[in-house]
Amino acid sequence: MLMKYKIRLIVLLSVVVMLTALDGLAQVSVGGTPLSWNSDHYTATVPITLPVVDEAALLLEDEARLANGEKSTRFGYNHEVAIDVLSSCIWETTSTHEIGRLSIQSEGARSINLIFNDFHLEGDVALFLYNESREDVIGAFTSLNNKSYRSFSTLPLPGDILTLEINAPLGSRTDLTVIELETVTHAYKDLFNQSLDKGLGQSGSCNVNVNCPEASGWADERRSVARIVVNGGDHCTGALINNTGNDATPYFLTANHCLTGSVSNWVFWFNWESPTCNPTQNSSYDGISGSTLLASCSNSDFALLELSQAVPLEYNPYYAGWSAVNTAPTSTVGIHHPSGDIKKWSYDSDASVSSEWGGWGSSGTNTHWEVLDWDIGTTEGGSSGSPLFDQNKRIVGQLHGGAALCGNDFSDLYGKVAYSWDCQSQNSGRLDIYLDPNNSGLTLLDGFDPNADVYANDAMAGEILGFEDSCASGAIAKLVLVNAGTDPLTSADILYGLNGSTQQTLNWSGNLASGSSEVVDLEIVSLNPGPILYEARVSNPNGVTDENSANNLVFVNKTIVGPAGCTSTSVLALDEGGILIAPNPVDQLLSLSRVNEEGSVVRIYNAKGQLLFQEQWLGNTLSLDVSQWTNGVYVVQYQSMMTGKQGRISFVKQ
Numbered sequence: 001m002l003m004k005y006k007i008r009l010i011v012l013l014s015v016v017v018m019l020t021a022l023d024g025l026a027q028v029s030v031g032g033t034p035l036s037w038n039s040d041h042y043t044a045t046v047p048i049t050l051p052v053v054d055e056a057a058l059l060l061e062d063e064a065r066l067a068n069g070e071k072s073t074r075f076g077y078n079h080e081v082a083i084d085v086l087s088s089c090i091w092e093t094t095s096t097h098e099i100g101r102l103s104i105q106s107e108g109a110r111s112i113n114l115i116f117n118d119f120h121l122e123g124d125v126a127l128f129l130y131n132e133s134r135e136d137v138i139g140a141f142t143s144l145n146n147k148s149y150r151s152f153s154t155l156p157l158p159g160d161i162l163t164l165e166i167n168a169p170l171g172s173r174t175d176l177t178v179i180e181l182e183t184v185t186h187a188y189k190d191l192f193n194q195s196l197d198k199g200l201g202q203s204g205s206c207n208v209n210v211n212c213p214e215a216s217g218w219a220d221e222r223r224s225v226a227r228i229v230v231n232g233g234d235h236c237t238g239a240l241i242n243n244t245g246n247d248a249t250p251y252f253l254t255a256n257h258c259l260t261g262s263v264s265n266w267v268f269w270f271n272w273e274s275p276t277c278n279p280t281q282n283s284s285y286d287g288i289s290g291s292t293l294l295a296s297c298s299n300s301d302f303a304l305l306e307l308s309q310a311v312p313l314e315y316n317p318y319y320a321g322w323s324a325v326n327t328a329p330t331s332t333v334g335i336h337h338p339s340g341d342i343k344k345w346s347y348d349s350d351a352s353v354s355s356e357w358g359g360w361g362s363s364g365t366n367t368h369w370e371v372l373d374w375d376i377g378t379t380e381g382g383s384s385g386s387p388l389f390d391q392n393k394r395i396v397g398q399l400h401g402g403a404a405l406c407g408n409d410f411s412d413l414y415g416k417v418a419y420s421w422d423c424q425s426q427n428s429g430r431l432d433i434y435l436d437p438n439n440s441g442l443t444l445l446d447g448f449d450p451n452a453d454v455y456a457n458d459a460m461a462g463e464i465l466g467f468e469d470s471c472a473s474g475a476i477a478k479l480v481l482v483n484a485g486t487d488p489l490t491s492a493d494i495l496y497g498l499n500g501s502t503q504q505t506l507n508w509s510g511n512l513a514s515g516s517s518e519v520v521d522l523e524i525v526s527l528n529p530g531p532i533l534y535e536a537r538v539s540n541p542n543g544v545t546d547e548n549s550a551n552n553l554v555f556v557n558k559t560i561v562g563p564a565g566c567t568s569t570s571v572l573a574l575d576e577g578g579i580l581i582a583p584n585p586v587d588q589l590l591s592l593s594r595v596n597e598e599g600s601v602v603r604i605y606n607a608k609g610q611l612l613f614q615e616q617w618l619g620n621t622l623s624l625d626v627s628q629w630t631n632g633v634y635v636v637q638y639q640s641m642m643t644g645k646q647g648r649i650s651f652v653k654q
Contacts, residue, residue: 032140034128034165035099045090047105047161050079055108055188073340073382076113076156076185076233079106085164085179098173100166106186111156115232115265117182119152121145123172127179131159140167147290147308148616150178153232153265155287156185158192185232191340203338204406208345208377210335212277215345218333220447221393222345223318225386227269227285227337228254231261235340237386238268240311241304241395242319242448243435246550247637248611249603250307251319251434254385255398255415256296259303263291268307270315273343283342286315292616294434297423300367300415301357301400303385304434306601310611313451320387321394321447322435326418328352329390332371334412336379336386336399346377352388357400357413368413369397371404378404379412388414394444437639439557446550458485459492459541461554462517463635464534466525468649470561477522479536480633480650483512484551489541496522496536503535517633527560579638585652588627592636593620603637606630629653 036042058077089100106112114129121127121143128139136157145152166179189202208214210222228236238254252268272285288307296303311317334346348371355370369388379386379399388397397414404412420431421443427433436442462480469475477496483489489512497503508520522536535555539546546552579594592602594617602622604613612634613624626634630653637648 029139029141030126030144032126032128034130034137034139035094035097035167036101036165037134042092042099042101043090045101045103045163047103048083048088050081050104050106050184050186052107053077053079053109053186053188058188073235074233075189075191075235075340076187078232079184079186081181081184083181085181086166086173086177089164089166093170096170098166098168098170100168101163103161103163104184105161106184107160109160109186109188110190111158111187111192112160112162113156113185113187113229113232113267114154114162114181115183115185116152116180118150118178118180119146120150120176120178122174122176123169125166125168125172125177128165128167129154129157130163130165131157132161132163133159145289147264148618149262149264149290151262151264151290153229153267153289155267155269155289156187156191156229160186183232187233203341203344203380203382204378206378206406207338207341207380209274209277209279210343210345211274212345214347214376218335218345218389218393220318220449221320221333221387221389222273222335222343223271223316224320224447225335225337225343226252226288227272227340227343227382228258228385229267229269230258231265234260235337235382236384237336237382238305238398239335239387239395240317240319241387241435242321242445243437244440244442244445245437246448247603247605248310248317248319248448248450250309250311251294252291252305252307253387253395253398254303254305255400256298256301256303257400258385259293259296263293263305265289266291266305269337270311270317272337279342286312288315295428295430297420297429299364300397300419300423302398302415302417302420302423302431304431308616309614316451319448319450320389321392321445322417323390323392323394323396323445324418324421324432324435324443326354326366326416328354328369329388329396331391332369332396333389333393334371334374334377334379334383334386334399335389336383338378338380338383340382344377346374346379348373349375352396352414354416355413357415366416367419368400368415371402371412371414373409373411374404378406380405394446438555440555448550455485455547456487457489457541457544457546458483458548458551459489459538459546460484460548460551461536461538462633463648463650464536464554464556465519465650467532467534467556467558470558472527472560474527475525477525477534477536479520479522479538479554480517480635481508481512481520481538482517483514483541484548485541486514487542488513491540491542492538493540494520494522494536494538496534498525498534499532503537515630515632519633529560531557531559533557579636579649581636581649581651585654586626587654588625590624590626590651592617592622592624594638599640601639603639605635605637606632626653 126140130137236258291305352369402412403410460482462482465478466475
């Protein structure tokens with residue numbers, strides 16, 4: 001069997017950013033122009049020249065890999081370096097700024113991309129990268145691009161000379177700013193100016209572009225798929241995947257065998273596709289750098305990552321649905337980046353067969369779906385990790401490998417989502433803890449489109465309040481009712497109840513403008529120690545059928561300890577951890593503190609369920625300026641990076 005290597009990418013961003021794009025390149029940054037471009041009086045830089053790359057030998061190695069049954073997807077050679085960028089720059093001073101420039105040359109490279117092993121920008125220090133012609137530039141990268149793990153990767157820039165430019169306001173460059181360069185990737189295959197006769201890339205001629213007529217009807221699903229640049233010079237594919245919270249958490253599904261090097265250095269290319277079936281020009285794409293590995297399992301070859309922040313809405317992302325039901329799909333579609341090429345579409349009209357991995361290593365039994373023979377298209381090296389969709393447009397697996405190629409009728413094997421659901425007992429080896437964070441028990445979920453059309457009549461169940469204290473013997477149940485529609489909300493029905501008991505109905509009336517919310521008192525609930533499930537569902541906004549039923553249901557699923565089981569404190573209990581929010585209500589500065597030092601991810605959503613803030617929290621306290629936020633109710637979600645357990649509490653901005 002032939003392994004198909006693929007890679008995934010993630011995003012880095014924190015507050016409000018721009019997407020800088022020249023000649024089709026885009027990476028999350030704040031934009032702007034390097035200051036040295038405003039004058040011709042700066043000293044010319046002398047490039048650091050790297051050793052000559054023996055491209056002929058690399059191409060022979062690639063051919064040998066193919067002859068041995070291994071599908072090489074390598075496009076670049078990694079120069080391992082140790083360059084302190086700040087001390088290596090030529091520095092010049094203006095009346096307002098220090099400007100540092102450093103050029104690097106890898107002779108004959110079609111493009112160059114970089115990996116920084118220690119990257120931290122302090123204050124208003126900004127970094128730009130551009131090529132010799134200045135036709136392509138990315139940046140400015142700023143402190144918004146800092147990551148907790150302090151590494152950073154860049155998109156490739158065409159050409160064999162790359163300049164790094166640092167713009168620092170006078171007095172702002174301190175020892176806290178660190179830019180250490182570890183890897184310079186010399187691309188010996190052209191990523192930008194490949195011939196158009198095969199659709200821009202190096203994949204086989206039988207591959208079908210996603211905008212060809214055969215692929216009509218899959219416009220949403222293809223938006224979830226991204227090309228991954230792994231460790232600077234290899235390829236995989238993966239996809240954004242939805243969770244039962246429908247909250248745009250940037251989970252990304254790919255293949256376990258793609259996990260070489262650090263996923264914090266992976267770069268993800270979204271929208272790398274042709275806008276037409278038969279392209280006449282090179283394609284653009286949107287890049288994201290960095291991710292965190294949440295879970296993986298070799299038996300079904302899955303890996304679940306979380307991008308370092310939300311995917312910008314400007315990227316037009318789609319979070320694909322999934323099926324964890326172990327029933328063979330009656331037909332299947334694959335969407336992928338074969339050989340790192342622009343996005344392709346493959347189709348098999350026959351039912352898949354339950355199987356197992358027959359390549360390197362043992363996977364157990366019934367761990368994979370086998371696509372016996374593609375009717376349209378194929379897969380190749382670089383397709384690894386790409387999603388397999390069933391007839392209902394839900395992901396049922398990710399590509400492990402196979403022998404399929406243009407011109408043969410061989411099969412491909414995809415690790416089952418159904419097997420990966422609880423592949424291992426620990427959270428780091430299963431999907432369910434992340435894709436069903438509230439333990440709803442769902443085994444099917446449709447996709448989520450954060451840019452979906454708005455609705456006139458849309459009542460949303462935003463959050464259930466009152467159950468934060470696990471030590472309590474009772475709770476005052478409240479519902480955050482949100483008008484997610486465009487018309488004013490004047491009435492709605494709310495059904496609620498505990499542990500599946502006969503639900504009560506509250507006929508709410510009021511006047512909520514679009515985007516506004518109100519905390520509605522439901523009932524006083526007596527609580528006994530043990531697991532509870534409290535549900536609330538809204539319906540009939542303004543006396544008509546809700547136009548968006550996907551956000552009507554919300555629930556709390558947790559374990560009550562009771563007064564005898566713990567000593568109640570002011571800390572709000574969230575599963576096995578806790579956080580304290582102060583002040584609440586808040587006007588300007590929101591402070592979060594916690595009782596333990598366990599690493600976690602904190603997300604904050606507005607009343608419409610839109611993700612406004614996300615950060616990996618490694619300390620004991622976290623402060624956030626919310627002075628510019630709209631008044632209303634917000635939800636803080638706290639998820640342990642070790643156990644996956646999570647909790648939620650709300651605060652009011654006034």
